[in-house]
Amino acid sequence: MTAVASKPPKSQRSPTFWRDTLRGYLFILPVVLGLLIWTFGPMIASAYYSLTNYKIIGVPEFIGFQNYIELFTKDKAFIQSLSITVRFGIMFVILSQIVGIGLGILLTQKVRGLTIFRTIFYLPIIVPAAASAVLWKYLYNKEFGPISSVFQALGLPSINWLGSPESALFALVIMTVWGSAVTTIIYVAGLQNIPEDLIDAAKIDGANGLQRFWSVTIPMLSPTIFFNVVTGIIGAFQFFVPAFIMTNGGPAKSTYFYNFNLYEKAFKWLEMGYASAMAWVLFAIIIVLTLFIFRSSPLWVYYEGEVRS
Secondary structure, eight states, rough: OOOOOOOOOOOOOTHHHHHHHHHHHHHHHHHHHIIIIIHHHHHHHHHHTTEEESSSSSOOOEOHHHHHHHHHHOHHHHHHHHHHHHHHHHHHHHHHHHHHHHHHHHHOOOOOHHHHHHHHHHGGGGSSSHHHHOOOOOHHHHTOOOOHHHHHHHTTOOOOOOOOTHHHHHHHHHHHHHHHHHHHHHHHHHHHTOOOHHHHHHHTOOHHHHEEEEEIIHHHHHHHHHHHHHHHHHHHHHHHHHHHTTTTTTTTTTTOOHHHHHHIIIIOOOOHHHHHHHHHHHHHHHHHHHHHHHHHHHHHHOTTTTTOO
């Protein structure tokens, strides 16, 4: 007797298979067309323009990698704007994580009116960037700004926040940290996801509040920190609107951000090919930094249920 292996029956397609498939493609077609026309199309065009001498009003002249060579060898404004952006990014990412975690802990306490507090701290995200910049420019005004009034009432000297090269960059950092409400909300969600059993076990073992925070809260919150650091770096390197409205790159180019430099090259000096090269260099910098953080994440990011040797 020989056993004959029976073949599994072929799955029969539904009579409405092709109709449902076509309907699905029609539903995703607007998104696909949007990506092709408004995202990938401009990216391909800017990649080509970065290899040309393009003044917008003329015909692009292919010059190879000359824009990139001049960018790294002759353009002092490139290094200056990049260094300012890097310093801003370091201060913003560090402060936003500290403030975000601190506010997240406060907003997860069991107190009355908690939903009201969460709403208040989320309000900055609904304020448009331009309106927020105008508001903070008023707050920072040395002559009649509320911050200077508070300093004078306390007997402290007024600070020329936006008029001094020493304080202008940090003033923009403070404003941006105030507006990073999404970071706080994400930390609130991450803190709420930490199992209470771990906190209770640490209490039973005699760990004080600081020890529980460092040995339980931070490791369990590390995936959230990882996400916020990556998005914070990307946002910091794209910083532009507040500097354009509040300081116009000054004083003494102390807030001359990379994107401000790129904007002037493209729309003030009409060097669209050169600006396209700057945009692709910025894209490469963000990709490299993001990959570095991803590669280093196994050293400090802990995922629940993960077993490490």
